[in-house]
Amino acid sequence: MKKKSVWPRVYLAFIFIVLYAPIFYLMFYSFNSGGTMNNFEGFTLEWYKELFGDKRLLIIVLNTIIIALLSSAISTIIGVLGALAIVYMRKKTAKQALLSFNNVLIVSPDVIIGASFLILFTMAGIKLGFTSVLLSHIAFSIPIVVIMVLPKLQEMSSSLIDAARDLGAGHWDVLSKVVLPYISPGVFAGFFMALTYSLDDFAVTFFVTGNGFSTLSVEIYSLARRGISLNINALSTLLFLFTIILVAGYYFIMQRNSRSAGAGVQK
Amino acid sequence: MTKEVIIRFDHVTKRYDNDAVVLDHVSFEIERGKFYTLLGPSGCGKTTILRLIAGFTEASEGDIYFNGKRMNNVPANKRQVNTVFQDYALFPHLNVYENVAFGLRIKKVKNSEIDRRVKEALRFVNLSGYEKREITEMSGGQRQRVAIARAIVNEPEVILLDEPLSALDLKLRTEMQYELRDLQKRLGITFIFVTHDQEEALAMSDEIFVLNQGKIQQSGTPTDIYDEPINRFVADFIGESNIVPGKMIRDFEVEFAGKVFECVDQGLNQNESVDIVIRPEDLEITSWNEGKIQVKVDSQLFRGVHYEMICYDEAQNEWLVHSTKKATVGEKIGLNFEPEAIHVMRLGETEEEFDKRLESYQEAGYEQ
Amino acid sequence: MNNKARWFYLLPYVLWIGLFVITPILLVVYYSFFDLHGNFTLANYEKLFTFVYMKMIASSFWYAFLITAFCLIIAYPAAYFITKTKYKQLLLLLVILPSWINLLLKAYAFLGIFSTDGAANNFLEAVGIGAQQILFTDFSFVFVSVYIFIPFMLLPIFNALDKLNPALIDASRDLGASAWTTFRKVVFPLTLSGVKSGVQAVFIPALSLFMITRLIAGNRVITLGTAIEQHFLVTQDWGMGSAIAVFLIITMVVIMIVTGTRKRGVQ
Numbered sequence: 074m075k076k077k078s079v080w081p082r083v084y085l086a087f088i089f090i091v092l093y094a095p096i097f098y099l100m101f102y103s104f105n106s107g108g109t110m111n112n113f114e115g116f117t118l119e120w121y122k123e124l125f126g127d128k129r130l131l132i133i134v135l136n137t138i139i140i141a142l143l144s145s146a147i148s149t150i151i152g153v154l155g156a157l158a159i160v161y162m163r164k165k166t167a168k169q170a171l172l173s174f175n176n177v178l179i180v181s182p183d184v185i186i187g188a189s190f191l192i193l194f195t196m197a198g199i200k201l202g203f204t205s206v207l208l209s210h211i212a213f214s215i216p217i218v219v220i221m222v223l224p225k226l227q228e229m230s231s232s233l234i235d236a237a238r239d240l241g242a243g244h245w246d247v248l249s250k251v252v253l254p255y256i257s258p259g260v261f262a263g264f265f266m267a268l269t270y271s272l273d274d275f276a277v278t279f280f281v282t283g284n285g286f287s288t289l290s291v292e293i294y295s296l297a298r299r300g301i302s303l304n305i306n307a308l309s310t311l312l313f314l315f316t317i318i319l320v321a322g323y324y325f326i327m328q329r330n331s332r333s334a335g336a337g338v339q340k
Numbered sequence: 341m342t343k344e345v346i347i348r349f350d351h352v353t354k355r356y357d358n359d360a361v362v363l364d365h366v367s368f369e370i371e372r373g374k375f376y377t378l379l380g381p382s383g384c385g386k387t388t389i390l391r392l393i394a395g396f397t398e399a400s401e402g403d404i405y406f407n408g409k410r411m412n413n414v415p416a417n418k419r420q421v422n423t424v425f426q427d428y429a430l431f432p433h434l435n436v437y438e439n440v441a442f443g444l445r446i447k448k449v450k451n452s453e454i455d456r457r458v459k460e461a462l463r464f465v466n467l468s469g470y471e472k473r474e475i476t477e478m479s480g481g482q483r484q485r486v487a488i489a490r491a492i493v494n495e496p497e498v499i500l501l502d503e504p505l506s507a508l509d510l511k512l513r514t515e516m517q518y519e520l521r522d523l524q525k526r527l528g529i530t531f532i533f534v535t536h537d538q539e540e541a542l543a544m545s546d547e548i549f550v551l552n553q554g555k556i557q558q559s560g561t562p563t564d565i566y567d568e569p570i571n572r573f574v575a576d577f578i579g580e581s582n583i584v585p586g587k588m589i590r591d592f593e594v595e596f597a598g599k600v601f602e603c604v605d606q607g608l609n610q611n612e613s614v615d616i617v618i619r620p621e622d623l624e625i626t627s628w629n630e631g632k633i634q635v636k637v638d639s640q641l642f643r644g645v646h647y648e649m650i651c652y653d654e655a656q657n658e659w660l661v662h663s664t665k666k667a668t669v670g671e672k673i674g675l676n677f678e679p680e681a682i683h684v685m686r687l688g689e690t691e692e693e694f695d696k697r698l699e700s701y702q703e704a705g706y707e708q
Numbered sequence: 709m710n711n712k713a714r715w716f717y718l719l720p721y722v723l724w725i726g727l728f729v730i731t732p733i734l735l736v737v738y739y740s741f742f743d744l745h746g747n748f749t750l751a752n753y754e755k756l757f758t759f760v761y762m763k764m765i766a767s768s769f770w771y772a773f774l775i776t777a778f779c780l781i782i783a784y785p786a787a788y789f790i791t792k793t794k795y796k797q798l799l800l801l802l803v804i805l806p807s808w809i810n811l812l813l814k815a816y817a818f819l820g821i822f823s824t825d826g827a828a829n830n831f832l833e834a835v836g837i838g839a840q841q842i843l844f845t846d847f848s849f850v851f852v853s854v855y856i857f858i859p860f861m862l863l864p865i866f867n868a869l870d871k872l873n874p875a876l877i878d879a880s881r882d883l884g885a886s887a888w889t890t891f892r893k894v895v896f897p898l899t900l901s902g903v904k905s906g907v908q909a910v911f912i913p914a915l916s917l918f919m920i921t922r923l924i925a926g927n928r929v930i931t932l933g934t935a936i937e938q939h940f941l942v943t944q945d946w947g948m949g950s951a952i953a954v955f956l957i958i959t960m961v962v963i964m965i966v967t968g969t970r971k972r973g974v975q
Contacts, residue, residue: 081785081789081792082789084785085786085789085790085793085799088782088786088858089802089803091855092802092803092806092855092858094821095814095817095818095821095855096806096809096813096814096817098817098820098821098827099813099816099817102820109820109825110819110820110821110826111820111823111825111826151720151721151724152721154716154717154718154720154721155717155718155720155721155724158714158717158718158721158722161714171721174725174729174730175725177733178728178729180908180912180960180964181957182912182913182915182933182956182960183913183916184916184918184932184933184936184937184953184956185736185916185936185953185956185957186732187940188736188936188937188940188950188953189732189733189735189736189953190728190732192732192735192736192739192946192950193727193728193731193735196735208728212724212727212728215721215724215728219721230427230429232425232426232427232429233429233431235394235396235416235423235425236423236429236430236431236490237431237442238395238396238415238416238417239395239416239419239421239422239423240417240422240442240446240490240494241417241418241443241446241447241494242417242442242446243446244713246446250442250446251431254431254433254434255431255432257433269808272810273808273810273811275810275811275812275919276918276919279919279937279941280937280940280941289810290810290811290812293810293816294812294919294923297812297815297816297819297923298923300819301816301819301823305813305816309809309810309816309817312809312810312813313809313813316805316808316809317805319808320801320808324801
């Protein structure tokens with residue numbers, strides 16, 4: 074056995090401390106009665122109370138959730154269809170073209186997506202607000218769903234589809250009884266990723282939203298530009314917990330999925 | 341058994357996108373209730389034949405008949421055949437019971453009927469009590485059986501098996517060979533089995549089609565093919581062989597390795613160049629003087645049931661010998677063999693010509 | 709697969725590509741040829757090549773380079789050490805987790821930490837250096853950006869390292885290579901694809917950051933992203949904004965070609 078150096082562990086510990094310190098710093102001061110993020114004067118839940126009393130903010134939270142759920146649901150449907158279209162594409166060049174187009178929005182900086190969508194909606198005469206934000210979120214979530222679903226479709230042995238047809242399944246049966254159940258972990262993952270992208274998005278929404286409609290990210294930005302307010306700390310604590318729950322849920326699904334696959338390898 | 345043709349290929353050709361031809365004008369008949377094996381190296385077209393029968397791919401030319409009806413354009417889900425896939429293709433999201441029930445559910449069979457038939461099929465493959473298991477919890481051999489049960493539960497007229505034993509270890513494979521053979525006898529349905537393993541083919545089949553480069557090289561019972569290979573390829577592919585060039589002096593007399601020997605072949609031209617095949621187990625070791633051919637032992641391996649040695653005669657022909665007797669490397673020995681052990685192969689003879697020649701022997705009173 | 713079914717899959721997806729991938733890009737290019745009053749002009753591009761804009765572009769590249777370089781220097785050893793630990797999946801999850809927390813909240817946390825009486829200055833005073841102006845400096849901008857982008861650099865490098873067959877390292881050592889030579893000649897070349905995707909994932913967004921520059925760097929640092937946002941949302945000069953966006957898109961394409969590994973990863 075080689076003697077293990079402690080430096081790797083020290084290094085990793087340092088990285089993790091730096092990664093998490095700001096988050097816990099933020100959460101810690103959400104309980105500060107002092108009103109600043111500097112010296113902790115005493116414990117209070119006042120900021121949380123204020124948060125829940127803020128009707129405008131609650132509506133924004135609701136908007137954010139509705140946009141996230143709607144956009145990820147719709148983009149999941151279109152994305153799954155798109156992934157199927159790519160996989161069933163016979164011509165290699167057409168397949169490659171679709172994949173390249175798919176990746177454009179994934180690699181494009183948010184600013185460009187936001188700016189170009191702003192032009193698009195203005196030209197199309199769509200009023201900036203709920204509709205434009207929803208459409209943009211659907212648009213940038215679709216390629217993510219495709220990317221999450223494609224590997225599952227590609228790893229699926231073509232003999233599974235042959236087997237289903239061999240056993241008498243028609244086109245629709247093959248899709249609903251074999252393909253969709255098989256790729257469901259990928260579909261879930263895609264939906265989930267779309268959800269988090271939508272919830273997290275700031276830049277695109279910032280460009281395409283109009284007066285009177287705001288999502289949480291945009292709201293936090295305008296609050297933060299005005300300076301420190303411990304409301305935001307309270308809000309971020311809640312958001313952090315929410316993220317942890319989402320991530321745990323996501324990993325639970327992924328874990329269950331990989332465990333069944335792993336068991337297959339073990340035997 | 342009455343001869344009843346169930347599948348007929350009539351000059352079927354398959355090529356992919358102007359690329360090389362995979363199947364080249366293949367014609368054959370499959371009779372009801374027999375165990376067939378399509379045998380050949382990878383890329384010979386055996387799996388393509390299977391996929392054509394199943395309906396996963398379409399013939400470029402030629403006709404495929406099923407019970408006398410042309411079925412080139414019938415989609416896979418409307419055909420009376422079921423396939424056991426090489427990777428089993430079991431649905432990972434369904435348990436054993438639901439995998440087997442899949443085809444019946446598609447056909448909207450009544451639940452009570454499904455239950456009866458699934459259980460019966462699982463009993464047939466010795467998997468009673470495994471209904472609730474997930475596919476991932478099954479071993480390779482068990483998955484194999486589930487795949488077979490899933491095929492037989494639909495009561496097809498033909499079952500296609502695409503190298504289904506290739507993923508199993510040696511012991512399990514031998515076991516499954518017996519089981520498959522037994523299962524086919526009990527069910528009485530036609531099995532078409534694809535493999536590249538000649539031992540498997542010889543052990544299980546009623547009839548073997550040996551394929552190479554998109555053509556059927558030879559068809560016949562396992563003993564026919566083993567004893568009378570039609571050409572170099574078949575002789576080489578089925579079992580191990582010594583193949584040396586020779587010359588037919590006249591009927592019943594052939595020359596090779598610098599000597600003339602008595603043989604049982606006739607009907608060839610005088611002084612026609614031929615290939616001579618002698619199986620290694622037909623060669624017997626004896627002393628230098630008593631042997632028909634004199635060779636020097638070059639190397640020897642102990643193979644368990646026999647010794648395998650490589651010898652060279654004076655003309656530097658290589659002779660592979662399987663013998664229960666031991667020799668010494670470097671020793672000069674003699675090799676003995678019966679006239680029947682000599683198989684004469686005409687160069688470039690087709691299967692039809694070959695069959696005709698064999699028939700002429702029988703007319704002359706030579707029974708093989 | 710019959711044709712009708714194929715169109716059913718393809719149609720919504722192709723519509724999305726047409727409306728939200730191709731059209732927006734064409735619109736941006738189109739707008740870049742118009743001035744504030746809607747007249748066709750090349751002035752926007754001429755302006756792009758003036759000293760002021762070239763300086764802005766150069767500094768934007770410089771900052772993006774700095775951010776990417778620091779990310780790489782910090783993330784590569786971290787990824788390497790993580791693959792060597794027993795709990796690599798858990799540690800990887802811990803690295804990714806902060807990336808799922810809203811970007812704005814992380815930036816906001818640094819508003820508190822870097823403020824005049826914040827934690828960072830308390831620390832500096834404690835070690836005897838004394839309080840500094842940290843917020844609204846180049847340092848704070850680079851630091852926060854690196855903090856935010858580290859998971860994006862670490863993940864692809866981790867994946868590449870994780871895929872590396874350990875027998876290769878043994879083989880190299882067996883053939884007489886020292887640890888350092890093994891790293892230089894075997895490990896690093898084999899994980900280069902991971903480094904490239906990491907660089908892609910950091911450099912392009914770093915060029916187009918605008919939210920962090922506003923919150924953390926005051927208005928000291930102007931990146932391509934900030935400039936686009938400024939033109940679209942503040943001065944309403946969409947033509948100039950579009951010209952900068954076109955420049956950014958071209959840069960992005962060049963970077964993609966130079967580090968072109970993404971397609972292989974997706975395939």
